[in-house]
Structure formats: structure tokens, C-alpha cells
Amino acid sequence: MSKIQTKASDVKHPDQRNPNKGRRGSYHGPGYASPLDAMKGPREKLIYIQCSLTGTESRQPDYLATVDVDPESPHYCQVIHRLRMPYLDDELHHSGWNASSRSFGDTSIERNRLVLPCLRSGRIYVVDTGSDLCAPSLCKIIEPHEIIRKTNLSLLNSTHCLGSGEVMISAIGDTFGNGRGGLLLLDPETWEVKGTWECPEDGPVQMSDFWFQPRHNVLISTEAGVPKFFIDGFKPEDLRKGRYGRHLNVWDLTTHRLLQSIDVGEDSDPLEIRFLHNPNSVHGYVACLLESSIHHFFKTEDGCWAAEKVIQIPNKKVSGWIYPEMPGFTFDILISLDDRFLYLSNWIHGDVRQYDITDPHCPKLVGQVFVGGSLQKGGPVTVLEDPELDCQPDPFVIQGKKVQGGSQMMQLSLDGTRLYVTNSLLTPWDKQFYPKLIREGSVMVQLDVDTVKGGLSVNKNFLVDFGHEPFGPARAHGMSFPGGDCTSDIWE
Numbered sequence: 001m002s003k004i005q006t007k008a009s010d011v012k013h014p015d016q017r018n019p020n021k022g023r024r025g026s027y028h029g030p031g032y033a034s035p036l037d038a039m040k041g042p043r044e045k046l047i048y049i050q051c052s053l054t055g056t057e058s059r060q061p062d063y064l065a066t067v068d069v070d071p072e073s074p075h076y077c078q079v080i081h082r083l084r085m086p087y088l089d090d091e092l093h094h095s096g097w098n099a100s101s102r103s104f105g106d107t108s109i110e111r112n113r114l115v116l117p118c119l120r121s122g123r124i125y126v127v128d129t130g131s132d133l134c135a136p137s138l139c140k141i142i143e144p145h146e147i148i149r150k151t152n153l154s155l156l157n158s159t160h161c162l163g164s165g166e167v168m169i170s171a172i173g174d175t176f177g178n179g180r181g182g183l184l185l186l187d188p189e190t191w192e193v194k195g196t197w198e199c200p201e202d203g204p205v206q207m208s209d210f211w212f213q214p215r216h217n218v219l220i221s222t223e224a225g226v227p228k229f230f231i232d233g234f235k236p237e238d239l240r241k242g243r244y245g246r247h248l249n250v251w252d253l254t255t256h257r258l259l260q261s262i263d264v265g266e267d268s269d270p271l272e273i274r275f276l277h278n279p280n281s282v283h284g285y286v287a288c289l290l291e292s293s294i295h296h297f298f299k300t301e302d303g304c305w306a307a308e309k310v311i312q313i314p315n316k317k318v319s320g321w322i323y324p325e326m327p328g329f330t331f332d333i334l335i336s337l338d339d340r341f342l343y344l345s346n347w348i349h350g351d352v353r354q355y356d357i358t359d360p361h362c363p364k365l366v367g368q369v370f371v372g373g374s375l376q377k378g379g380p381v382t383v384l385e386d387p388e389l390d391c392q393p394d395p396f397v398i399q400g401k402k403v404q405g406g407s408q409m410m411q412l413s414l415d416g417t418r419l420y421v422t423n424s425l426l427t428p429w430d431k432q433f434y435p436k437l438i439r440e441g442s443v444m445v446q447l448d449v450d451t452v453k454g455g456l457s458v459n460k461n462f463l464v465d466f467g468h469e470p471f472g473p474a475r476a477h478g479m480s481f482p483g484g485d486c487t488s489d490i491w492e
Contacts, residue, residue: 005135006082006470030111031101031484035277035337035491038101041414044481045070046133049444050092051466051474054120055427056438058472061085062092064116064127066134067444067464077464081135083127091120091427094478096159098167098188101489111484117156117169122147124156124169126191133482140191148175150193151184155227158209163492168197170207170221177228181207198251202258206245211284212253213275214492216299219251222270222286233428236323244269244290248297250305262307264288264295272332276339279491283360285333285342292328294344296360310363311355313346316375317385326374331425332409336416337486343410347425348433349373350406352447354456366454371445372396372423373406398445399463405437411479412486419447424475441466441473
């Protein structure tokens, strides 16, 4: 075994077949024919989690953890393998696959490579998951100097596979931290950096996340802002100076030309973006971090795109915190494969919310649960005025552990009944808002979802504690299922 890999135990699941195989042993190419077909897929048994040790005293590299989430397994809720990266201070970020369900039916394609971009170093790791699902291995490292030479991009954020087969990664800035972001392309066979996706005529743009809808020939990207002003922490003095993002940028998927920029408000900071999974849909949502809001975007009758704010998380007036008003910091969102529910996480308040989006213009709150955060009763913060809650939430304690941090990244089971949640955002922001998270490590918890009436509850039997990892307390961020998931699959 490579020196950069560790196994918690000699784990081999005989039923961990290639998830791209058909349920009767026939091979149909990666994924599923439709989102509703995916909901009928087998229950997840493994999950890959990006774990960060960046910026800690341990001086150890980040790693990809493989966690057993099969309740019938003796290793349930355990890290069964750790793929350590060879460099320090990468800050692994939002992973993506080399193939998606758009290639369903093409038996020559396998979903067997997980692409890990690095926000801090600007490096890209390509991980082989096909050889051994339980014990992934590194198969390619794309160094920052190659990316910079061909694209002048750094600070890599989100990954998706295009219909062409190319892998595309968003970059939020250049090597100097300027807001000159873009989208870089990788060849899925050679892993050569091919260049940038957008047309040079449109000039550099601010960038964060992106999603696309092939049947409507559209890609929409978001803006984080100018990274040199926020990559090392949040500073209120940077507000109202054009340093945080405010636009959704609409691109022609075929010509790569910028068609529209939709202004969603100064310092709103639109980040995570999702279209509905139905490939015919013209609706989607974006989470605005600093505004603590969700905007619904849609195609209008005249063929243009528009956005409207449909969810606003109110600030709490508090004492005992670093600022007199406490925002939610709404970061992550995801949508169930049947397009019925939207989930969001408020990293500072600490709650996860479930909304019924049957009417996409009018989401209805149907579930809410606190899994940490800064509002917890008995802590240093006293809530003076809260337009939503009558009292502060109780501290979140599970299996005897008081959880630090607040709800952050999410991943939903294909059938929509289990929501996995981690609680680390980014090293400097973790240090600023949740210093104990650095010292004690983070967790992954699981929420049970009522998919009939709506509702969320904590599964008290599920806890993955990254506070006692062999290389020191680690912070868990993004999550991926070997067979694909609702945050990576896009159908045509």
C-alpha cells in the first residue's frame, strides 16, 4: 500500500460492486436514465469525504476519507480508508466525477475517477475509485504551475463533467487573489489542462459555482467576489466596496458567450447554485452567503432569465458575539432528485432547513433542525431579538459529544430519505468563527427526512467523529457517493 494511504481495518465489502453496473449485473454505462430512476437505485454503502488538516499545528496533508454508511456492516460509521494527499495546505474543495448520468447507455464510459480541486494551493488531484471502491488511490496530480501557465487561474472551487466528456472546474481568482475567475477544462483521458471554457471576448469575470441545463443550452455561474479580501476570513469593512459578488452570469452553453448578468444585490455573495434535476425545467436556486437568502432563478416567456428572492433568513440581534447582529450565513443548498424539496444550511445559526418547492416561486418551510451553531443555549451568545424563535436552541450533543461548528455541506441519499451533514467551511473562516472546531475536529451526522409531509430529525445512532483521527483533529467538508449523487449528476 502507498505511504499516502491508510486503512482503519482490512475492510472488503463483497457487495461493493461497481455502482455503474446494472442491478441484474448488466452494464448500462454510468448512473441512471433519469432522476426518478436514480431515486430507485440501491442504498448508499460508502461515502467519500474531503477532510482538511490545512492550517493546523499537525502539519499534515488533507485526505479523502472513505466512510462505511451501511447499517448492516460491522464497520458502520467508521472511516475505513484514508487517502492522504502528498502536499500540505491544499484545502480540498468541491469534488466531481469524470462521468455522469448524461453518459447513461454508453458502455464504454465508467464513473471511476473523482476529481478533487484545491482552493488554497490551486492543485488538482484525480483519484481512482474504480480499482477499489473502499480504498481509492491517486492516479494523477495536476500541479498549479501547469494550470497557471495555461489558464492563469487558481483558487479552484467546483467540479462538473460536461456532455462532451470534458471535466470543468471553476476558479474564483488568479494567482494574486484578484477576482479574475474562470472555468478551466480537463481532458478526461489524459488529464491535460486544455485551457479555459469561456470566450476571451467576454473578459474575466468573478466566479464561484456553476450549473447547467443542456436542453435549454444554458450555463449559469455565481460570483464569490475578490478572493484576496475574503480567503483569509470575513471582514465587515470590506462590505459596500465591490469586494463580494452580486451577479448570476448566464452563458450560452454552445458558444460559451456571456448572455446576461443578473444582479441579486450588493454583497449578497451568491455561491452554491442548482438547477432542478428535471432536464426540461427552467427553474433553479442559488444560496447567497452574506445576505443569508435563497434566490429563485427562471427563464421568462421572452427567453431571458430572471431572479427573485424567495427565502430570507433574518439576522438575530445578539450580545456576546463578535458583531451585534448574527446572520445565518446560508452556504450550501441541494435539491431532491424528484425536485420536491430544497435543503439549505445556515452555518452560523447552525440549522438545516427543508422547503417544499412544488411551487418554485413560493418555497414552504416544512422541516428544521439545529445541529450546532453559534446560537446554542448556555454559550456566550444571548439572543436579544429573534423574529423566528421563542428561545435559543439547546446545545447539540450526540453520543456524548458536543458538536462544534454549524451545519455546512450536505449530501442527500438517492431516495431522498437520508441527509448527511458536515460542519467545516474553510480553514480561516473556521478559525474565526469556530476556533474549537480546529482543536476538536468536526463531525458528519445524518438527518432522517420525512418525504411525505416534510420534516427533519437527527439519527442519534449515526455519528462520524473526526476529532480523533490518526493525524490529528480533522475538519470534514464535501461528500460524494461512488455511484453519483444529486450534487453531481446533470441529465440531458
